[in-house]
Amino acid sequence: MTAIDRSQGRVARDTADADASMVPETATGNRALQLEEPLIFEQGTPGRIGVDLPPVPAATNRLGGTARKGAIGLPDLAEPQVVRHFVRLSQKNYSIDSGLFPLGSCTMKYNPRLNEKVARMPGFADLHPLQPVSTIQGALGVMAELSDWLKRLTGMAEITLAPAAGAHGELAGLMAIRAAHVARGDARRRVIVPDSAHGTNPASAVLCGYTVESIPGTADGRVDVATLKAALGPDVAAVMLTNPNTCGLFERDVRAIADAVHEVGAYFYGDGANFNAIVGRVKPAELGFDCMHINLHKTFSTPHGGGGPGSGPVVFAESLAHVAPGPRIQTADDGSYTVDAVPGGGAVGRLKAFFGQMGMFTRALAYMKSLGRDGLHTASGDAVLAANYLMVRLSEEMSPAFDGPAMHECLFDDSFLDGTGVSTLDFAKAMIDEGFHPMTMYFPLVVHGAMLIEPTETESKQALDQLVDALLSLARRAKAGEAAMFHAAPRYAPRRRLDETLAARKPILRWTPPVDTRAAAE
Ligand SMILES: *Cc1c(COP(=O)(O)O)cnc(C)c1O
Numbered sequence: 222m223t224a225i226d227r228s229q230g231r232v233a234r235d236t237a238d239a240d241a242s243m244v245p246e247t248a249t250g251n252r253a254l255q256l257e258e259p260l261i262f263e264q265g266t267p268g269r270i271g272v273d274l275p276p277v278p279a280a281t282n283r284l285g286g287t288a289r290k291g292a293i294g295l296p297d298l299a300e301p302q303v304v305r306h307f308v309r310l311s312q313k314n315y316s317i318d319s320g321l322f323p324l325g326s327c328t329m330k331y332n333p334r335l336n337e338k339v340a341r342m343p344g345f346a347d348l349h350p351l352q353p354v355s356t357i358q359g360a361l362g363v364m365a366e367l368s369d370w371l372k373r374l375t376g377m378a379e380i381t382l383a384p385a386a387g388a389h390g391e392l393a394g395l396m397a398i399r400a401a402h403v404a405r406g407d408a409r410r411r412v413i414v415p416d417s418a419h420g421t422n423p424a425s426a427v428l429c430g431y432t433v434e435s436i437p438g439t440a441d442g443r444v445d446v447a448t449l450k451a452a453l454g455p456d457v458a459a460v461m462l463t464n465p466n467t468c469g470l471f472e473r474d475v476r477a478i479a480d481a482v483h484e485v486g487a488y489f490y491g492d493g494a495n496f497n498a499i500v501g502r503v504k505p506a507e508l509g510f511d512c513m514h515i516n517l518h519k520t521f522s523t524p525h526g527g528g529g530p531g532s533g534p535v536v537f538a539e540s541l542a543h544v545a546p547g548p549r550i551q552t553a554d555d556g557s558y559t560v561d562a563v564p565g566g567g568a569v570g571r572l573k574a575f576f577g578q579m580g581m582f583t584r585a586l587a588y589m590k591s592l593g594r595d596g597l598h599t600a601s602g603d604a605v606l607a608a609n610y611l612m613v614r615l616s617e618e619m620s621p622a623f624d625g626p627a628m629h630e631c632l633f634d635d636s637f638l639d640g641t642g643v644s645t646l647d648f649a650k651a652m653i654d655e656g657f658h659p660m661t662m663y664f665p666l667v668v669h670g671a672m673l674i675e676p677t678e679t680e681s682k683q684a685l686d687q688l689v690d691a692l693l694s695l696a697r698r699a700k701a702g703e704a705a706m707f708h709a710a711p712r713y714a715p716r717r718r719l720d721e722t723l724a725a726r727k728p729i730l731r732w733t734p735p736v737d738t739r740a741a742a743e
Pocket of ligand 1: 326327386387388389419421422463467492494495516531532533
């Protein structure tokens with residue numbers, strides 16, 4: 222427990238207090254230069270002021286009845302208090318700029334500064350989406366060029382840049398699929414999703430009005446074609462497949478699956494979140510997908526995970542091009558760009574205000590153009606190499622979930638922890654003390670106590686070796702009977718174990734002032 226009582230504003234309490242004796246206590250609650258402080262609301266002193274401005278001259282209030290009547294309730298603070306508070310908070314936030322971020326399925330790669338510089342160029346950053354089209358030709362040019370790159374890399378015919386993230390892209394793709402079925406007078410009900418899929422796949426299908434059928438995979442972590450074929454029928458609208466899948470494995474039967482899906486008149490949806498493993502090497506259109514979302518914030522290095530908004534463009538094969546939602550950028554004969562607001566007769570309609578996440582488009586295009594086609598090819602190869610390097614070295618102490626080489630991420634189960642009293646969660650918490658952000662845990666659901674590690678191509682061999690050495694050492698300590706150390710972890714983090722379920726279910730997001738002490742004294 223920290224020295225400062227912070228009963229207000231906490232989402233959950235430390236549950237590792239029992240082992241507090243293992244942590245050196247300090248009088249202040251600070252740990253080295255990691256500073257503890259009350260909430261900013263608790264730091265305020267009535268009447269303290271950060272600026273010295275002349276009184277506002279009397280003026281007629283033109284807000285009518287909408288003018289604020291009482292105080293807004295913000296704390297009264299001096300400027301250094303405000304600056305220090307927010308800088309300290311920012312320093313508690315781990316990010317890809319701080320170090321390796323091995324979250325599987327998330328492709329947390331380094332975001333090159335060049336992309337940031339381009340996105341901040343005033344010609345892009347200061348545009349308003351309601352400006353006349355003749356004044357935003359450069360921005361439309363970026364969107365047109367990005368569209369062209371993404372269509373070429375995927376072999377697809379049409380694209381919409383609008384969706385705000387991968388999950389939104391899934392919804393866009395499924396809405397297009399539904400529109401295509403409806404246009405044929407064929408209202409189908411079911412969508413088939415393998416049980417290793419990301420949770421957004423079934424969620425998007427349900428949101429789009431479908432019932433979801435989950436099909437189990439094979440012992441080697443892939444879709445069982447026979448099971449899938451048995452589940453197919455004339456009421457199936459779509460099959461959603463992630464390739465490489467969330468076990469980090471390439472679905473070798475993807476062409477046979479595509480044929481079976483098309484045979485019953487269904488569409489084949491590709492979850493392209495793992496595109497980083499194959500970009501520049503495989504065109505998803507040639508695998509038989511009718512549409513696929515691309516996470517610009519994963520494969521194409523735009524920041525995410527607290528660092529910025531996502532962006533989930535969807536590419537469409539010829540089979541679905543007629544229902545692709547807009548807005549779409551068209552090139553006129555004179556080379557200028559125009560905006561086709563509702564193409565395809567508006568079967569799907571508009572998915573997002575304006576054009577989508579413009580800042581992400583400029584970042585992604587800057588990334589693609591700075592790497593070039595050959596650079597993207599090298600990046601996907603290096604991503605796969607890095608994952609396999611980890612897989613081989615970590616297998617010395619940890620248990621891979623499946624045999625054989627992986628694609629861009631490597632998956633372990635918790636069988637190497639059998640009988641140690643250490644769980645996947647304990648193991649991940651101990652990684653924090655060693656200075657590593659944990660990997661993805663307990664996903665995919667098909668693997669017991671799953672640990673999914675995706676190093677990406679942007680980590681050096683030294684960085685990978687440091688991670689491996691830390692994980693091997695932890696695995697050996699677990700096997701050597703040091704369960705208590707794991708249960709007490711993290712010991713050096715600003716907060717220790719939180720009740721994560723309570724924090725997720727009942728977050729306390731509102732600060733309520735304590736009973737006014739002055740009023741109570743009267
Ligand atoms: C990240 C991810 C998604 C969802 O993408 P968001 O951009 O987070 O909405 C879907 N499928 C897989 C496999 C993913 O890794």
